Amino acid sequence: MGASADDHHYHPQDTIARTMRTTGLTGSVGLFASAVQNTLARQNVGPWGVFTRTGATIGILAAMGGTYEFVKTSSANLREKEDHWNVALGGFFSGAILGLRARTFPALLGYGAALATAMGGFEYTGGSLFGKRRDPNVDEFERREKLRTQWRTPGEQTLAELGEGRGIYGPGYAERRRERIKEAYGIDVPTSHPAAS
Known part of the structure; x- marks a missing residue:
């Protein structure tokens, strides 16, 4: 009984480090997406157009990723539980960042609720498109x-x-x-x- 109780004990995570890592990763994805948008532009906007013309993509994706990871990890640390509700909370605030671009309160709530439902449901069903993850310790x-x-x-x-x-x-x-x-x-x-x- 003692070993199973230790297995389910929650171990706190470093929220700031995880947030910075995720922000950097999603910011890199945003930089790539901005570069693709800049390349497909009809006008010749030059190499700095990645930041001046389509740079909002970088900021939005970096903010969404950072917000998601911060809220998810903070919620897990506060609740001392790792489950789909943390992912749904992170998804809501991340979707709300995307909804800020529309500058309306219904869009903010709608994007937040849509992303929270999608991500929370995905995590609830196993967090994989290929079914539940298998325990690596079992042959x-x-x-x-x-x-x-x-x-x-x-x-x-x-x-x-x-x-x-x-x-x-x-x-x-x-x-x-x-x-x-x-x-x-x-x-x-x-x-x-x-x-x-």
Whole structure:
């Protein structure tokens, strides 16, 4: 019992370090997106157009990433729990940053609620597009063998529950079938089928 209690104990995280790292990462993504926008512009705006013309993309993405990580980590530290509600809170405030561009209160709430729902739901369902994450400490072969044998039922139990037929036949089925046909119709069924010519 003591080991499982230690496994579920929350360990506080460094909010500022994580926020700075995420802000830098999303700011880099924003810089790339701004460079692509600058490249696709019809006018020749020069290399500084990345900052002067489409630089708002850098700021918005950096602010969204930093806000998300700060709120998510702060919420986890305050609640001492790592779950989907932290992600939903971070998503709401991050979406609200995106909603600030529209300069209306409904847009702020709408973008926040949409991103909170999407990110919170994604985290609640396992945080992966490919299903729930597997425990790295469990051997995959042993896990699959356990799954194979966990729901396996003995053949006698299956026959008792379903009965014979439909591809499920117990030992001695041919003899029992022959006897039933003999009793019902008076026909002797041969024990072996004649060879095909």
